[in-house]
Amino acid sequence: MKNHEKGMLAPGSLADKTIVITGGGSGLGLSMAAYFLALGANVGICGRNEEKLKSAAQELQERTGGRVFYHPCDVRNYDEVERFREKTIAALGPINGLVNNAAGNFLSPTERLSHRAFDSVVDIVLKGSYNSSLSFGKYWIDEKIEGTTLNIVTTYAWTGSAYVVPSACGKAGVLALTRSLGVEWAKYGIRTNAIAPGPFPTPGAWDRLFPQEFMQQVDIPSKIPVGRVGHHQELANLAAYLMSDFSAYIQGEVITIDGGEWMKNGGEFSWVGDLIPPEMWDVVEAMIRRKSRKN
Numbered sequence: 001m002k003n004h005e006k007g008m009l010a011p012g013s014l015a016d017k018t019i020v021i022t023g024g025g026s027g028l029g030l031s032m033a034a035y036f037l038a039l040g041a042n043v044g045i046c047g048r049n050e051e052k053l054k055s056a057a058q059e060l061q062e063r064t065g066g067r068v069f070y071h072p073c074d075v076r077n078y079d080e081v082e083r084f085r086e087k088t089i090a091a092l093g094p095i096n097g098l099v100n101n102a103a104g105n106f107l108s109p110t111e112r113l114s115h116r117a118f119d120s121v122v123d124i125v126l127k128g129s130y131n132s133s134l135s136f137g138k139y140w141i142d143e144k145i146e147g148t149t150l151n152i153v154t155t156y157a158w159t160g161s162a163y164v165v166p167s168a169c170g171k172a173g174v175l176a177l178t179r180s181l182g183v184e185w186a187k188y189g190i191r192t193n194a195i196a197p198g199p200f201p202t203p204g205a206w207d208r209l210f211p212q213e214f215m216q217q218v219d220i221p222s223k224i225p226v227g228r229v230g231h232h233q234e235l236a237n238l239a240a241y242l243m244s245d246f247s248a249y250i251q252g253e254v255i256t257i258d259g260g261e262w263m264k265n266g267g268e269f270s271w272v273g274d275l276i277p278p279e280m281w282d283v284v285e286a287m288i289r290r291k292s293r294k295n
C-alpha cells in the first residue's frame with residue numbers, strides 16, 4: 001500500500017471531536033466519516049435517503065466501532081437542518097465540527113436547464129452550506145464552542161466551468177462563504193476552511209458527470225499531471241487534518257487536492273507535453289534556434 005493510501009494522523013487525533021457530515025451516507029462523505037471515526041471522533045451523518053443512511057451508519061459502526069448517528073435531512077430546508085443538529089446533540093453530545101459535503105450536480109448544456117433544475121443544484125450546494133453554517137455557527141456562538149467548519153468545494157469554484165454551471169455558481173458562493181466567515185467568526189474561535197478536490201471516483205459523481213458511454217471516449221487520468229485520479233484516503237487525511245487542532249493556524253483557506261489538474265487546464269502551453277514526445281525536442285529546439293537567430 002502506498003503512503004497516500006494510508007491514514008496519516010496518530011490514533012486518537014480526533015478523540016475530542018463530534019463532527020457532523022452532510023451527505024455522509026455515500027462517496028467522499030462516507031470515506032471522511034470512516035476516517036474521523038477511526039481517529040476517535042463521534043460522527044453524525046445526514047442525507048435525504050433514510051435507507052442509505054441506515055446502512056451507511058451500520059457499515060461505519062462495524063468497520064470502526066465508533067459512535068455514529070444518522071438522521072434524514074434535506075439541507076435546503078433550514079428547519080430540517082436545525083432538527084438534525086438538535087437530534088445529533090441529543091444522541092452524541094455537543095458538536096464541534098461541521099463538514100458541508102452534500103452536493104447536487106449533473107452535466108448539461110445550460111440552455112437545456114429549466115429554472116427548477118438550476119435552483120435544485122444551487123440550493124443543495126450553496127443554500128445547504130449556508131443553512132448549516134448559520135445553524136451550527138449560531139449554536140457555537142451561543143454555547144461558546146470553538147467549532148470548525150470544512151466546506152467541500154471544487155477547483156471550478158474559481159475557474160468556472162462550462163456544462164456544470166449551477167454547480168460552479170454554487171461552489172463559488174461556498175468559497176466566498178468560507179473566506180468571509182473565516183475572517184468574521186475567527187473572534188469566536190470558529191475556524192472555516194475548504195477543500196477543493198479534483199476527480200475522486202464516486203458513484204454519485206461519476207454517474208452524473210462521466211456516464212459510461214461517454215467515459216469510453218475520455219481518458220481522465222491523462223488530463224491530470226500526476227497521471228491518476230484521487231484516492232479517498234488522501235482526501236480523508238487532508239479533511240481530518242483540517243478538522244483537527246493541528247491545523248489551528250489555517251483559517252479562511254481553500255486547499256486544492258487535484259494532482260495539478262486545474263493548473264494544467266489553465267496553463268497556456270500545458271498541452272505541449274501531449275503533442276511533442278521527448279525524442280522530438282532536439283528537432284523543435286533546432287527549429288526555434290534557427291528562427292530566433294534570424295530575428
Ligand code: HXC
Pocket residue numbers: 103104105106107108112113114115116117118120121154167197198199200204205208209
Ligand atoms: C437536465 C435535469 C437533469 C438532467 C434533473 N434535472 N436531472 N435537467 N438534465 N440530467 C431537472 C429535473 O427535470 C427537474 O426540473 C429539476 O432538475 C430537479 O430535479 P429533481 O429530480 O426533482 O431534483 P432532486 O430530486 O432535488 O435531485 C437533485 C439532483 C440529483 C441534483 C437533480 O442529481 C441529486 O439528487 N443529486 C445528489 C447527488 C449528486 O449530485 N452527487 C454528485 C456530486 S458531484 P423540472 O423542470 O423537470 O422540474 C460534484 C463533483 C464536482 O459535485 C466536481 C467533479 C470533478
Ligand code: NAP
Pocket residue numbers: 022023024025026027028029046047048049050052073074075076100101102103104124128152153154155196197198199200201202203204205
Ligand atoms: P455523492 O456520493 O453523490 O455525495 C453527495 C451526498 O450529498 C449524497 O450522500 C447525497 O445523499 C447528499 N445530498 C444530496 N442532496 C442533499 C440534500 N438536499 N440534503 C442532504 N443531503 C444531500 O458524491 P461525492 O462525489 O461523494 O461528492 C461529495 C462532495 O465532494 C460534494 O460536495 C462534491 O461536490 C465534492 N466533490 C466531489 C468530487 C469527485 O470527484 N467525487 C470532486 C470535487 C468535489 P442523498 O441523495 O441521500 O440526499
